[in-house]
Amino acid sequence: MDKRITIQNMNKFYGKKQALFDINLTIEQGMFGLLGRNGAGKTTLMKTIAALHKKKSGEVTVCGVPVEKAKKIRAMTGYLPQDFSMYPNMRTDEALDYLGALSGIPAQERKKRVDLLLEKVNLTEHRRKKVKELSGGMKRRLGIAQALIHNPEVIIVDEPTAGLDPEERIRFRNLLCEIAEDRIVILSTHIVGDIESTCEKIAVMDEGRILWKGTVRELIQNASGHIYTANIEKQYMAQIKKEYIVTGMVAQADYITVRLVSDAEPDLPNAVLTEPDLEGAYMYCLHANGCKVKGGEE
Amino acid sequence: MLFGLECRKIFRSAAFWIYCVLSVVFFATNYIGSYGGPLYDGVEGYKMTEDHDLVMSGATNVLFGEYASNKYVCYPFGFYKAVHLKESDQKRIADYLMEITGTDEKGFEGLLGQGTECHVMAGFQEQLEYMYEDMPVAEGFSYDRFTEIMTDVDNLLGGGSEYDPEKLLYYYGQVPMTEEECQAEHEAFIKDDRITGGFARLFSDYAGIDLAILPVFPAAFLTAADRKRRMHELVYTRNVSSCKLVFTRYAALVFTMFIPVFFEMIAALIQAMIQYKGQDLDMGIMFTLPTFWLLPILMCTTAAGVLITEIFSAVTAIFAQVVIWFLTVMMSSNMLVGQIGKFTLVCRHNSAGERAAFLAAQDNFIFSRFFWAAVSLVIIAAAAAVYEAKREGRFNGFKLFGEGGLLRRQA
Incomplete structure (x- = not known):
């Protein structure tokens, strides 16, 4: 069985407005990160893969099945939207059981899977709680459990860590890595830290286009020679923010140590070429592709 | 399940x-x-008959009364409505009544004078209305022609009247049951x-x-x-x-x-x-x-x-x-x-x-x-x-009200 998602020359319109431009992408087993700003087209792309949106042109196949065959796609895909909830008065296990029933799982098997998944997402002790009583992190974990209930080959998660506290975020990332061992997991996010700690392969999107695709290491290498650190006196910070893309600042006693993106060596005292991190590499990628970047500028 | x-x-x-x-x-x-x-x-009951003479007589009596008062009671969509006709339409009703009763203008005037005055309350106002009994229907007057006339009268009144031919039997064909019945x-x-x-x-x-x-x-x-x-x-x-x-x-x-x-x-x-x-x-x-x-x-x-x-x-x-x-x-x-x-x-x-x-x-x-x-x-x-x-994302529903709604008034 072909365990890949392939997208070829795919275009998508909302009415007359084009949302995705000539997308070409191959996603293989394991974690795949889709990184981009809000409104970059990540959700549209993922909904198209999940057969929730119709593409205008091009080809999309999920494990060899064209997305036009919606019923088959639904059977092999688990989807966790960014903005979701469940019936608030349902118990946690009931909500999972109901969605399992909608996936056509027989009652006996459903019971086993509900128990197993609640255990996996660490919600067993909260199974009798109503959905409305769960915290944001618990709801997200329940969301992942529902996406896994029918044991799909592909899991698509959209901005899953938005609004979670650091502990829940780490727990959620680890959970995603666990479930990606034997399936494709697409993680869409604008949070670089999520990608950094979970994905090896990524694509960077902006304004409906794929700007870059490859491994995290390659993206970082790509930015090599363009990330600098410099110690700047506080009164010059406003000027620096106007002239450069600032990706990080650490306040010292008399000055600020800044990390910034620059095509050439910046005309700053103490400017030192430094090893890029993923955040800087991502900002450089946007900058190199002509996107308007507001790194540090207010 | x-x-x-x-x-x-x-x-x-x-x-x-x-x-x-x-x-x-x-x-x-x-x-x-x-x-x-x-x-x-x-309690005594009523039964519906298909007695065309009874229907024609009953409907003619009521039409005389409503013509004389120029107040026609209708129930368009089930709601009460009193219709008042203009002179030319009243003339048409009068012509139909003359045709049904087989009278000329003078004879019609004579019949019109036989009505009983009754004062009824319409809201807080007292109104004068007329009731008629035993208005004659011309000898051999056909029921088919009668229903044609009633159809036209109903149309003239805007529908929902008691002259709707489909309802004539219901309104005017009811007779009290006998004790045996x-x-x-x-x-x-x-x-x-x-x-x-x-x-x-x-x-x-x-x-x-x-x-x-x-x-x-x-x-x-x-x-x-x-x-x-x-x-x-x-x-x-x-x-x-x-x-x-x-x-x-x-x-x-x-x-x-x-x-x-x-x-x-x-x-x-x-x-x-x-x-x-x-x-x-x-x-x-x-x-x-x-x-x-x-x-x-x-x-x-x-x-x-x-x-x-x-x-x-x-x-x-x-x-x-x-x-x-x-x-x-x-x-x-x-x-x-x-x-x-x-x-x-x-x-x-x-x-x-x-x-x-x-x-x-x-x-x-x-x-x-x-x-x-x-x-x-x-x-x-x-x-x-x-x-x-x-x-499948092919249709997202129509919005009638609110922003972008189909019924939203354009500024």
Whole structure:
């Protein structure tokens, strides 16, 4: 069985407005990160893969099945939207059981899977709680459990860590890595830290286009020679923010140590070429592709 | 089983319990409250005949009275409306009355002078009206020509008048029953209907009015619930087919909303058993006839609620159903017995007796039940198609109100 998602020359319109431009992408087993700003087209792309949106042109196949065959796609895909909830008065296990029933799982098997998944997402002790009583992190974990209930080959998660506290975020990332061992997991996010700690392969999107695709290491290498650190006196910070893309600042006693993106060596005292991190590499990628970047500028 | 899970979901919704409360309140006030004592305790009844002379005479008397007062009572869409005609239209009515009575202008004036003055209250004002009796119909005047004239008069009045040829027999063909006929009617109630048969019709008549409107509330709210709860994308990406999901949810809605009706049937049966203690009652018919009568109404109201909610919104579905309810129920509100057409959704028979009148319309009644049940299934199939289109992102519903709504006034 072909365990890949392939997208070829795919275009998508909302009415007359084009949302995705000539997308070409191959996603293989394991974690795949889709990184981009809000409104970059990540959700549209993922909904198209999940057969929730119709593409205008091009080809999309999920494990060899064209997305036009919606019923088959639904059977092999688990989807966790960014903005979701469940019936608030349902118990946690009931909500999972109901969605399992909608996936056509027989009652006996459903019971086993509900128990197993609640255990996996660490919600067993909260199974009798109503959905409305769960915290944001618990709801997200329940969301992942529902996406896994029918044991799909592909899991698509959209901005899953938005609004979670650091502990829940780490727990959620680890959970995603666990479930990606034997399936494709697409993680869409604008949070670089999520990608950094979970994905090896990524694509960077902006304004409906794929700007870059490859491994995290390659993206970082790509930015090599363009990330600098410099110690700047506080009164010059406003000027620096106007002239450069600032990706990080650490306040010292008399000055600020800044990390910034620059095509050439910046005309700053103490400017030192430094090893890029993923955040800087991502900002450089946007900058190199002509996107308007507001790194540090207010 | 998905059906069971959907039923459980409905039992947990406030909309369902509000529906139950309203259904029981309507039943208690309209049915139980109205029939506290036994029927046929010496009350005289009326029967409908096809006596064309009687009909022509009755309608002519009334038309004389309304012409003389220039006040024609109509019920367009079931609502009272007093129509006042302009001079040229009054002249046409006068010409028709002369043709019917076979008189010239002088003779007509003479007949017009025979009216009895009566003062009636219209709101807070007293009005002078005229009543006529025994106005002559010309010798050999044909009923066909009479109905032609009545059709034109009804059109002149804007419809909904008592001169509508389809309603002429109902309004003017009624005669008091003789004592023997009353006795026969009573016997039919006791022996043929075995009492509960009559009450089953009466119960169905009342319950049908409620079921033509109340089910739209749970249907609309529960259909819109997935989107309102931001759960629709979790459901859309499931393996279940749209057809299976929509039909199962529909079946669960119809099943659960029939439960209070079922308990009302039991209550109506108990009431009949108390009132007619010791008599031979037909227990089964109190369940079979109302089920056959009411289920298509419930199915249709629910299906329409689901489809309109899928296409537009829950609010639009409720608004549309209220309009349909007024049109279907109020239009038949002044013809309450035996007037069941082939395509009547809310059949009316506001009487525990008059079995013969009901039986006369039995073929239409049976046809209408199957017809509306079939229509309901077609509607729900359409709802499944709309659901699938929304699921695949081909259709996102029409918005009527609010920002970007189709009915939003352009600035």
